[in-house]
Amino acid sequence: MSKPPVLRAENITKRYGKKVVLNNASLSICERELKILIGPSGSGKSTFLQCINFLVTPDRGRVWLDGREILRTHKRDLNAYRQKVGMIFQDFNLFDHLTALANVEIGLTRVRKMGKEEACEKAMQELDKVGLRDHIAKYPAQLSGGQKQRVSIARALAMDPEVMLLDEPTSALDPELITEVLAVIKDLRANGMTMIMSTHQLNFASEVADEIIFLEDGIIVEVGPPDKILYEPECERTIQFCSKMRELYGNSR
Amino acid sequence: MIESLVILYGALPYLFRGVLVTVSLVVGAMGLGLLSGIALAVGQVYGTPWTRRLIGFYVWFFRGVPLIVLLFLFYFGLFTMLGINLSAFTASIIVLGLISAAYQSQIFRGAILSLPTGQLKAARALGMSDSRAIISIILPQALRLSVPGWSNEYSIVLKDSAVTYAVGVTEVMARAHFVASRTYEHLPLYFAAGVIFLMLTFLGTKGLRLLEDRVRIPGYVR
Numbered sequence: 001m002s003k004p005p006v007l008r009a010e011n012i013t014k015r016y017g018k019k020v021v022l023n024n025a026s027l028s029i030c031e032r033e034l035k036i037l038i039g040p041s042g043s044g045k046s047t048f049l050q051c052i053n054f055l056v057t058p059d060r061g062r063v064w065l066d067g068r069e070i071l072r073t074h075k076r077d078l079n080a081y082r083q084k085v086g087m088i089f090q091d092f093n094l095f096d097h098l099t100a101l102a103n104v105e106i107g108l109t110r111v112r113k114m115g116k117e118e119a120c121e122k123a124m125q126e127l128d129k130v131g132l133r134d135h136i137a138k139y140p141a142q143l144s145g146g147q148k149q150r151v152s153i154a155r156a157l158a159m160d161p162e163v164m165l166l167d168e169p170t171s172a173l174d175p176e177l178i179t180e181v182l183a184v185i186k187d188l189r190a191n192g193m194t195m196i197m198s199t200h201q202l203n204f205a206s207e208v209a210d211e212i213i214f215l216e217d218g219i220i221v222e223v224g225p226p227d228k229i230l231y232e233p234e235c236e237r238t239i240q241f242c243s244k245m246r247e248l249y250g251n252s253r
Numbered sequence: 254m255i256e257s258l259v260i261l262y263g264a265l266p267y268l269f270r271g272v273l274v275t276v277s278l279v280v281g282a283m284g285l286g287l288l289s290g291i292a293l294a295v296g297q298v299y300g301t302p303w304t305r306r307l308i309g310f311y312v313w314f315f316r317g318v319p320l321i322v323l324l325f326l327f328y329f330g331l332f333t334m335l336g337i338n339l340s341a342f343t344a345s346i347i348v349l350g351l352i353s354a355a356y357q358s359q360i361f362r363g364a365i366l367s368l369p370t371g372q373l374k375a376a377r378a379l380g381m382s383d384s385r386a387i388i389s390i391i392l393p394q395a396l397r398l399s400v401p402g403w404s405n406e407y408s409i410v411l412k413d414s415a416v417t418y419a420v421g422v423t424e425v426m427a428r429a430h431f432v433a434s435r436t437y438e439h440l441p442l443y444f445a446a447g448v449i450f451l452m453l454t455f456l457g458t459k460g461l462r463l464l465e466d467r468v469r470i471p472g473y474v475r
Contacts, residue, residue: 055374075382083380093371097394097470107379110389141472152375159379 003030004067006194007085007163012051012061014044014218021047022058023218029163029196034189036205037198038229039215040241045198046090048215049165052196053085054078065162083111086156086164090171092148094140100127100151101136104158112159126154130184146177153184164188166197202245206230214238261441264432268442271428272449278346278414278424279453283407285350290357291396295387297358298365308358315355320416323348328420345417353410360402364395397468404461408454415450425449 005028014022022044029035037045050056052063054072063070070081094103104123108114114122127136130150140148149169156164169185170178182204188195189208199205205212205226212229214222214237222229222238233239297308315323328344339347368391376386418427429446433439 050374053378055377079380079382081380082378085378087375087378089371089375089378091369091371093369093375095372095375095390095394097397106389107381110385111380139470139472141470155379 005030005064006066007052007196008064009048009052010062010064012048012058012063014047014051014056014058021218022051025061025215025218025220027052027196027213027220029194031194032192033210034195034197034208035211035213036209036226037196037213037215038200038202038205038241038245039198039221043215044218045215046167047218049087049167049196049198052165053082053087055087079111083107083159084162086159086161088149088152088156088164088166088169090168092140092145092152092172094148094152094155096140099137099139100132100143100147100154103140103151104155107155107159122158123154126158127151129157129187130154131180144177145173146180149173149177149181150184153181153188157188162194164193164195164197166195166199168198168200170199170201200245202230202242214241216241257438257441260432260436260438261445264428264436264442265445267432268425268428268445268449271423271425272453274342274422275411275414275424275449275453278342278349278417278422279407279411279457281346282349282353282410282414285346286353286357286406286410289350289354291361291392293354293358294361294365294395295392297362299383299387312355312358315352320348320352320413321419323352324417324420341417341421345414345420345422349410349413349417352413353406356406356409357403360399360406361395363402364398365391367398368394394470397470400461400465400468404458404465407457407461411453411457412450415446 008028010026012022012025013020025044025048027035027048037048039045047056051058051061054063054070057072065081065084070077072078095106098106101120101123104126105119108119108122109116124133124136127133130153132147132150132154135143135147140151143151153169166185170181173181178201182201185195185197186208209226211223212226213220214229214233214235216237222233222235229238230242233242293308293311296304300308318326324345327348328339328341332339332344372390372394373386376390377383381389414424415426417424418430421427425446429442433442436442
């Protein structure tokens with residue numbers, strides 16, 4: 001059980017003006033683990049995830065990947081690090097001017113400098129994995145939300161990341177489409193992908209998470225296995241939040 | 254009346270050779286403006302505060318001084334002072350291009366700023382450097398969005414190019430003026446010059462409209 005963590009973030013703090021959106025948040029994750037961040041909107045989940053790969057620059061805090069500290073001032077190191085940390089966004093952020101296939105290829109050809117043919121083959125494989133073989137020639141505007149999110153997962157997977165960060169991957173989808181994206185994430189989980197994910201899908205969290213982290217007002221309030229956090233939380237705020245979410249989305253038990 | 258038409262008819266080949274000059278002026282100036290405009294726009298959006306300030310100053314200057322003043326200032330003033338020996342034609346392309354760069358930079362800047370910030374974030378998340386992301390992700394989208402504004406800029410540069418006759422470039426207007434003052438047939442010649450500019454505007458904006466349709470991203474409805 002003493003495996004070293006793949007990714008470690010320590011004391012991440014972020015302020016916007018006077019508002020502290022993230023206060024000394026720390027987290028570490030071992031290979032093949034899935035950790036889920038929950039918490040009300042504005043609690044800092046997104047900021048936390050984006051600070052981990054420096055899409056948002058933290059005011060304070062350090063991040064290690066495979067025991068090596070990431071210095072964000074070293075542009076080359078930072079870009080190499082980001083290649084190894086896949087990111088999935090709430091609103092997909094597919095490149096709108098590129099087809100599904102080209103969206104997946106571009107990281108391979110432009111960042112990993114892979115040859116065109118090899119990149120195409122790999123991109124096809126990744127799109128096949130997320131069930132989009134028939135949609136490779138479509139542009140983002142021609143895809144449904146669920147399909148877009150699956151393309152974005154394929155785009156991240158194509159880089160062969162060591163860790164994936166998923167920032168509310170289903171929050172912009174209607175209920176029917178949520179299932180197809182969650183199914184892909186379960187697949188990833190089954191294949192041993194290391195993931196940190198923020199979500200409001202507590203049922204999903206209780207099913208698949210190794211650990212749940214409850215965040216509020218930028219502070220990590222409570223951490224523990226799903227059964228504890230979702231059903232026997234210690235903190236008053238966690239209890240309130242979880243019962244409200246259950247009221248909204250139904251109980252999984 | 255008949256006599257005017259005969260004179261006009263005789264002058265047409267001479268005028269049409271001027272069209273070549275006008276078109277070269279516009280293509281040169283728009284091309285120079287395109288390349289510099291893109292660089293200025295990128296610098297103004299993503300550059301350091303000092304870069305932005307410098308570009309802001311450039312845009313303020315070239316948008317704020319009348320074309321004819323700039324033409325005289327550069328052609329008779331600056332280039333002569335620096336001992337740079339340029340033809341009126343080349344100097345005009347440079348001046349028109351520098352001005353167009355200022356206007357075009359603002360077209361591109363607006364287009365870049367209209368893109369969702371998530372595009373750059375997603376590119377960075379893949380490990381792209383910022384310059385790579387700008388080249389592969391931001392500009393291909395921003396330039397598509399810029400075509401309508403660019404078409405507007407084209408018609409302005411086209412008409413501005415007529416002013417270069419003041420430094421002796423033998424474009425359409427200069428030739429019309431030359432024939433008119435020699436034959437005293439002002440009306441038909443300036444009318445013809447006007448029609449030529451109208452046709453060039455029409456063809457250019459029509460062409461750019463086709464380009465706009467061609468580069469439209471599938472799935473986006475108008």
